[in-house]
Amino acid sequence: MTRNPVFKKKLSGDKLFVSLLVLLNVFFLLPGSGGNAILTQGDEAMHVATIRESLSTSSFLFPKFEGVLNLYKPPALFWLGIFSDSLFGVSFFAERFPSFLLFCGTSLLIYLGLRRGSATAKLSFTISIAYTLTLGVFKFSRLVMMESLLTFFIILVSVSILEFRISKNRFWLFAGGLFSGIAILIKGPVFQVYSGIILGSYSILRIFILSPKGVWTGKRRIWQELFSHSLFHFSSLIVPAIWVLVLVSYSDLGKEFLKVFFFTENLGKFSTATANQGEWIIPVGFFLYSFPFSLGIFYGFYSKLFFRTRSVRELVGSSFLWATVAICLVHLSPNRKDFYYLLPLIPLAFLGIGLFLVRKNELEFSKLLSINFAFCLGAAVLILGGMWTFGILLEQKIWAELVFSAFLLLVFVWKRKLSAKKEGVPSITAANLILAAGLLAYIQFSILPRLNLNEVPEEGPILQAKHLCVISENPWTALTFKNALPDAEIVHSVPGADRNCVDGSRYLVFFQEQLPIPSGYELIQTQAVWKRDVTLQELLSPTKGKEYVYFYRPTRNQNSELESR
Numbered sequence: 035m036t037r038n039p040v041f042k043k044k045l046s047g048d049k050l051f052v053s054l055l056v057l058l059n060v061f062f063l064l065p066g067s068g069g070n071a072i073l074t075q076g077d078e079a080m081h082v083a084t085i086r087e088s089l090s091t092s093s094f095l096f097p098k099f100e101g102v103l104n105l106y107k108p109p110a111l112f113w114l115g116i117f118s119d120s121l122f123g124v125s126f127f128a129e130r131f132p133s134f135l136l137f138c139g140t141s142l143l144i145y146l147g148l149r150r151g152s153a154t155a156k157l158s159f160t161i162s163i164a165y166t167l168t169l170g171v172f173k174f175s176r177l178v179m180m181e182s183l184l185t186f187f188i189i190l191v192s193v194s195i196l197e198f199r200i201s202k203n204r205f206w207l208f209a210g211g212l213f214s215g216i217a218i219l220i221k222g223p224v225f226q227v228y229s230g231i232i233l234g235s236y237s238i239l240r241i242f243i244l245s246p247k248g249v250w251t252g253k254r255r256i257w258q259e260l261f262s263h264s265l266f267h268f269s270s271l272i273v274p275a276i277w278v279l280v281l282v283s284y285s286d287l288g289k290e291f292l293k294v295f296f297f298t299e300n301l302g303k304f305s306t307a308t309a310n311q312g313e314w315i316i317p318v319g320f321f322l323y324s325f326p327f328s329l330g331i332f333y334g335f336y337s338k339l340f341f342r343t344r345s346v347r348e349l350v351g352s353s354f355l356w357a358t359v360a361i362c363l364v365h366l367s368p369n370r371k372d373f374y375y376l377l378p379l380i381p382l383a384f385l386g387i388g389l390f391l392v393r394k395n396e397l398e399f400s401k402l403l404s405i406n407f408a409f410c411l412g413a414a415v416l417i418l419g420g421m422w423t424f425g426i427l428l429e430q431k432i433w434a435e436l437v438f439s440a441f442l443l444l445v446f447v448w449k450r451k452l453s454a455k456k457e458g459v460p461s462i463t464a465a466n467l468i469l470a471a472g473l474l475a476y477i478q479f480s481i482l483p484r485l486n487l488n489e490v491p492e493e494g495p496i497l498q499a500k501h502l503c504v505i506s507e508n509p510w511t512a513l514t515f516k517n518a519l520p521d522a523e524i525v526h527s528v529p530g531a532d533r534n535c536v537d538g539s540r541y542l543v544f545f546q547e548q549l550p551i552p553s554g555y556e557l558i559q560t561q562a563v564w565k566r567d568v569t570l571q572e573l574l575s576p577t578k579g580k581e582y583v584y585f586y587r588p589t590r591n592q593n594s595e596l597e598s599r
Contacts, residue, residue: 068127085115133182170323211269236353319373334387351389434480503535
């Protein structure tokens with residue numbers, strides 16, 4: 035009974051921090067989800083189109099894209115979007131809302147994992163909200179991309195493994211395997227590689243670790259770890275086995291889907307037809323998407339990878355860091371690479387490093403946080419200088435730059451006072467978080483709305499078009515219009531073959547000016563967009579680095595409507 039008040043106080047503190055964590059996730063991640071002022075990713079247009087087409091055609095088991103089965107993407111992402119559209123109505127916000135929930139859930143799982151590792155509620159909250167403020171979360175929480183699902187399931191499996199290692203309860207090992215099996219519907223069999231590495235990293239450390247006297251005592255632990263892996267991977271096969279049986283019994287389409295699902299898509303990354311991209315893309319992407327805490331994360335790897343662990347908690351943390359490195363090496367092998375491939379591993383790194391901070395050296399981490407603050411402040415100043423220049427060149431209002439300049443100055447002065455008073459780790463941590471929050475708020479509410487020049491106008495007669503033909507070199511541009519104008523029938527044509535579209539009934543969209551204007555058409559509006567790979571010289575030119583999209587309306591169709599009246 036004497037411990038009950040303490041337990042209640044601890045529970046109350048957790049509720050407070052969890053509630054605050056959710057509220058801050060809502061504030062930082064939800065704004066802009068339903069619009070175009072976001073950091074875009076090319077594949078999202080195809081994902082949105084697949085969700086909407088599958089919903090409209092009731093093609094739920096086999097999602098469709100442009101009339102054919104979308105065999106090259108696992109279905110979980112599309113199922114989630116279909117469910118959200120059914121619940122909230124078809125919109126960008128509805129399709130992106132699950133991504134917000136998944137990243138918010140990832141932040142909460144980091145908090146729960148650290149608390150289970152005996153971290154204080156304040157430390158757990160600090161690391162969790164720091165993860166929320168990273169550039170990767172800021173970008174992908176507003177996109178319909180499978181990385182949101184991958185991120186959530188990787189941390190869910192990892193926290194389950196952490197709980198198993200601490201409690202020795204094999205139920206959590208079974209649950210982690212089950213979660214891993216569900217995740218195969220997100221990324222295919224490669225997720226089993228991820229989860230196997232995460233579990234195996236601890237096993238290797240546990241088996242080959244030496245005693246303080248330098249004696250190897252891991253022989254008796256080999257069979258224990260083999261049994262753990264057998265249980266984990268057995269449970270991870272339950273959901274895939276059910277999925278395979280459903281598809282095989284459904285139709286021949288199921289067999290074709292499985293062929294692509296298990297082999298074609300992932301093996302295609304190794305194809306010699308794909309140019310081998312530079313290996314530097316993978317670590318640079320990790321550095322980019324962990325910004326503004328990149329230096330802190332890299333320092334954590336540098337200082338803790340070879341650190342002699344003193345508890346099960348630290349051993350698990352070390353295994354998470356080694357797993358991140360191992361999966362990074364896996365992604366260096368394929369020819370096809372992208373900056374966001376390691377995005378799902380960033381929370382694993384936060385959790386791994388956080389498990390070491392439970393027993394922290396105040397002086398060591400005070401220096402680390404000061405270095406990270408200087409790095410983040412320097413990056414913010416560079417971004418601010420770029421926006422000052424950008425605003426002056428394009429003759430835009432720069433009041434936002436004035437406000438952000440004042441914010442940076444105040445944060446810098448406050449940090450200097452904290453250093454003079456030697457306030458320690460809590461204060462410098464707060465300075466890092468406030469600076470990161472202010473920088474991301476400036477990007478979302480000022481930079482993106484001004485830099486965003488969407489190909490689809492927000493107003494004008496083109497929005498009333500029911501039949502539209504997009505003439506452009508890139509067929510993906512038609513998807514942009516299709517997603518923005520869901521009620522219109524939209525087709526695509528490449529330049530030179532646009533005669534098939536110029537039929538007097540469709541509205542036309544040209545990505546270059548048409549002279550002369552097609553017979554039977556009139557130019558009704560234009561839309562400014564940025565030139566591809568715009569240069570400083572082009573920004574200084576009369577066009578200010580912009581080009582135009584041209585919209586034409588059929589005049590014959592309009593005249594026939596007047597005559598019918």
